Amino acid sequence: xxxxxxxxxxxxxxxxxxxxxxxxxxxxxxxxxxxxxxxxxxxxxxxxxxxxxxxxxxxxxxxxxxxxxxxxxxxxxxxxxxxxxxxxxxxxxxxxxxxxxxxxxxxxxxxxxxxxxxxxxxxxxxxxxxxxxxxxxxxxxxxxxxxxxxxxxxxxxxxxxxxxxxxxxxxxxxxxxxxxxxxxxxxxxxxxxxxxxxxxxxxxxxxxxxxxxxxxxxxxxxxxxxxxxxxxxxxxxxxxxxxxxxxxxxxxxxxxxxxxxxxxxxxxxxxxxxxxxxxxxxxxxxxxxxxxxxxxxxxxxxxxxxxxxxxxxxxxxxxxxxxxxxxxxxxxxxxxxxxxxxxxxxxxxxxxxxxxxxxxxxxxxxxxxxxxxxxxxxxxxxxxxxxxxxxxxxxxxxxxxxxxxxxxxxxxxxxxxxxxxxxxxxxxxxxxxxxxxxxxxxxxxxxxxxxxxxxxxxxxxxxxxxxxxxxxxxxxxxxxxxx
Numbered sequence: 001x002x003x004x005x006x007x008x009x010x011x012x013x014x015x016x017x018x019x020x021x022x023x024x025x026x027x028x029x030x031x032x033x034x035x036x037x038x039x040x041x042x043x044x045x046x047x048x049x050x051x052x053x054x055x056x057x058x059x060x061x062x063x064x065x066x067x068x069x070x071x072x073x074x075x076x077x078x079x080x081x082x083x084x085x086x087x088x089x090x091x092x093x094x095x096x097x098x099x100x101x102x103x104x105x106x107x108x109x110x111x112x113x114x115x116x117x118x119x120x121x122x123x124x125x126x127x128x129x130x131x132x133x134x135x136x137x138x139x140x141x142x143x144x145x146x147x148x149x150x151x152x153x154x155x156x157x158x159x160x161x162x163x164x165x166x167x168x169x170x171x172x173x174x175x176x177x178x179x180x181x182x183x184x185x186x187x188x189x190x191x192x193x194x195x196x197x198x199x200x201x202x203x204x205x206x207x208x209x210x211x212x213x214x215x216x217x218x219x220x221x222x223x224x225x226x227x228x229x230x231x232x233x234x235x236x237x238x239x240x241x242x243x244x245x246x247x248x249x250x251x252x253x254x255x256x257x258x259x260x261x262x263x264x265x266x267x268x269x270x271x272x273x274x275x276x277x278x279x280x281x282x283x284x285x286x287x288x289x290x291x292x293x294x295x296x297x298x299x300x301x302x303x304x305x306x307x308x309x310x311x312x313x314x315x316x317x318x319x320x321x322x323x324x325x326x327x328x329x330x331x332x333x334x335x336x337x338x339x340x341x342x343x344x345x346x347x348x349x350x351x352x353x354x355x356x357x358x359x360x361x362x363x364x365x366x367x368x369x370x371x372x373x374x375x376x377x378x379x380x381x382x383x384x385x386x387x388x389x390x391x392x393x394x395x396x397x398x399x400x401x402x403x404x405x406x407x408x409x410x411x412x413x414x415x416x417x418x419x420x421x422x423x424x425x426x427x428x429x430x431x432x433x434x435x436x437x438x439x440x441x442x443x444x445x446x447x448x449x450x451x452x453x454x455x456x457x458x459x460x461x462x463x464x465x466x467x468x469x470x471x472x473x474x475x476x477x478x479x480x481x482x483x
Contacts, residue, residue, distance in 0.1 A: 025357035027476050031350050031464040033374070035342060037072035038461045039108070041381040042184070042285050043318040043345025044074025046112055047326055049100050051292075052079055052119055052194060057325050058100055066103050067326050072341045075184045076104045077321065079114040079195070081125035086169055089129050094176065105182045113177065114187035116195035117166070118154045118202055126155050126162070135162040138203045145204035154203045157191050158211045163218070166190055170222045179225035184319075185287065186223055187258065188230045188250075191215040196260050197234030209246045216246075220253045229258040229287050232273040237261060242275045256280055258287035258319075262311045266301045274314035285318030285345070285380055293324030305336035309343070316376045316412070318345040343415065347375040347463055348407060348451060351420055353475050355447055361440050362483040364428045369449060372418040373410040382408035383451040383460050387427055388472055389480075390446045397445055397480075399456040400427040407451055407460070429480060442482045448472035 047067060049058030058076075067073055078097050085093050101111045119125040120142040131137060136159045139150035155162045170190075177183050189195030191212060193202035212234050219228050228250075235244035247257060257280040262271050277286050288311055296302040312320060320340065322329055330337060352370040359365045367387055373379060384406060389398040402425040411419045430440040450472040452459035458471035467473050 026354055027357055027478070028352065028354045029475055030352050031473065033342075033347075033349055033463045034465050035338075036463065037338075037341035038347065038463060039072065039074050040345065040461050041459065042379075043375075043377070045070065045072045045322050046075040046077040046184075046287075046319050047073055047322040048079065048324075049076045050078050050080050051323065052081070052116065053121065054080060054084070054096070057323075060325065063103065066107050066109070068107070070322065070326050070330050071337065072344070073109070073322065073326075075110045075112050075319070076100060077112045077114075079116070079187075079189070081116050081119055081122060082166075082169060082190075083122075083124045083127040085115060086127055086172075089127070089133075089165070092172060101182070110182055110184040112184045112186065113173075114189035114195050115169075115173065116193075117157075117162075117190045118152075118193045118195075120152060120193055120201055123152050126153070127165075130155070130162060130165045133161055133165065135159050135165065137162070138205065140203045142201055145202075152202070154193070154199070154205075157207055158214060163214065167218055167221075170218055174222035177226065178223045183226050185227040185229050185256070185285075186219070188216055188219045188228055188234075188255065190218070192231075192233065194260075195231070197231045198237055200237065209249070212246045213249055216250050216253060216255060220255070227284070228253075228255040230255050232257060232259045232276060233261065235273075235276070238269075238272045240272065240275070242278060244276060247276060248279070251279060251283075254284070256284035256286060258289060259311075259315065260289045262288050262290040263296045263301045263303075263307055264291040264299075266299060267303070267307070270301065270307050271311055271314070274311070277315040277317075281316035281318075281377055285377060286315050287319040288312065288315055288317045289321040290323050293329050305333045308333075309336055309340050312340055312344050313376055313415075318377045318380070320344060342374070343376050345375050345377050346373050346379040346410075346412070348372075348379060348410065348460060349374050349418075349463060350449065350473065353449065355475065356478060358479045358481055359427075359429060360481045360483055361430050361442065362428065362432055364426050367425045367427060367447075367449075368422060369425070370420050370422045371407070371410060372420045373407075373412050374415075374418045376412060378412060379407045379410060379460065381459065382406045384454055385423055385425060386450050386452060386456040386458070387425055388448040388450065388456065389429065389478075390448065390468075391441070392444055394468075397440060398427070398429045400425065401454055401456045402426075403454050440480065442480045444477055445480050446477050447475045449475055 137155040230250040355367040386401040450458035
């Protein structure tokens with residue numbers, strides 16, 4: 001009889017080395033990593049749809065174009081000034097975010113946000129009505145600093161009127177997006193030019209960490225569920241150190257780190273804060289943003305792309321930006337992007353599985369699986385192993401989730417040196433309860449393994465084939481025998 005798992009069994013020949021059953025009827029499979037990009041929670045490439053201006057870089061994409069050909073693209077990044085979203089007090093232009101967002105959400109992807117209060121290309125990143133309400137600030141000229149009647153305006157970031165209006169805006173933003181499963185992370189973007197946490201390209205005025213903490217606290221006040229991120233430049237664009245006061249403070253509040261300065265300058269100054277990231281990545285996913293690809297090449301800061309991979313390794317990064325026209329970046333860097341996809345974030349490889357060829361209904365049996373996380377970062381969402389049996393028609397016969405081990409705890413390691421972990425899972429098909437057992441028909445079944453929720457729902461894509469299109473990896477067939 002033809003069946004789904006029989007078809008999968010044929011495919012399995014090409015990706016799994018299977019030993020002959022031993023005298024005890026044990027089957028052993030050793031799946032091969034297919035090397036492809038994975039779309040998983042808490043990791044991936046983030047496409048700059050808006051990059052401060054709304055003409056970069058999504059503006060050239062048709063509404064139907066979600067750049068599905070970019071391997072590992074999991075998130076669309078929407079970075080815009082506050083004035084674009086609240087042009088009048090209390091009246092919001094949410095469609096600016098939600099319209100492009102829904103294109104990727106429809107494909108099962110997520111979004112990320114940064115809303116800025118100061119830009120070097122438009123005077124009113126903070127809405128003009130905030131200024132007119134009495135908020136104090138400074139006219140400036142980029143590269144010079146405060147200039148009387150300068151073309152751009154930067155708020156005084158501790159001005160009480162500014163903070164009151166910002167507080168109200170963040171409350172409205174959080175009502176829509178905090179805890180929204182479609183949102184991967186939100187940047188703390190209200191301080192500094194471009195939302196990066198510095199003033200060197202705007203007023204050049206000094207602001208102490210007390211002011212920066214005020215802005216961290218405002219976001220933490222409103223975003224209680226969604227991951228927040230703070231730019232490394234809050235601590236100073238090139239300030240060295242493994243622990244700096246404002247980023248330590250952010251980490252204590254559960255805020256992760258992003259570095260907006262990858263490959264802005266040529267080597268040896270390709271980045272400054274990999275050391276700083278070491279306090280963050282064991283707990284939270286680190287976000288990297290490379291310089292606009294074109295200017296980075298012009299400055300000879302990009303090289304052959306290998307620096308981008310090195311930054312992922314050095315920071316143990318889970319997210320990397322697509323900070324340019326996406327297909328140009330892909331076409332010119334495909335080999336390095338493919339290498340990054342095999343290391344960025346987490347990648348849970350099944351190294352070996354052993355299971356019996358025949359099992360008796362109602363009696364326990366064991367399945368041994370050995371795993372390794374070959375990515376640079378922990379599996380932050382966590383998950384447990386589940387074994388699923390399907391009959392010849394693809395119907396689910398038995399689901400056995402094993403919560404004895406959380407994959408959040410599977411260690412990372414240098415490339416090629418990930419530490420393996422073995423799990424022994426006990427399963428009973430149709431376990432009797434007070435003399436009753438659910439009806440199960442003897443016959444051939446397919447055995448599948450997945451990682452996900454404690455109820456057996458798969459959540460984590462594995463780097464192996466074949467699967468049942470629901471993230472369950474097919475291991476092989478076995479025979480159910482009558483009790």
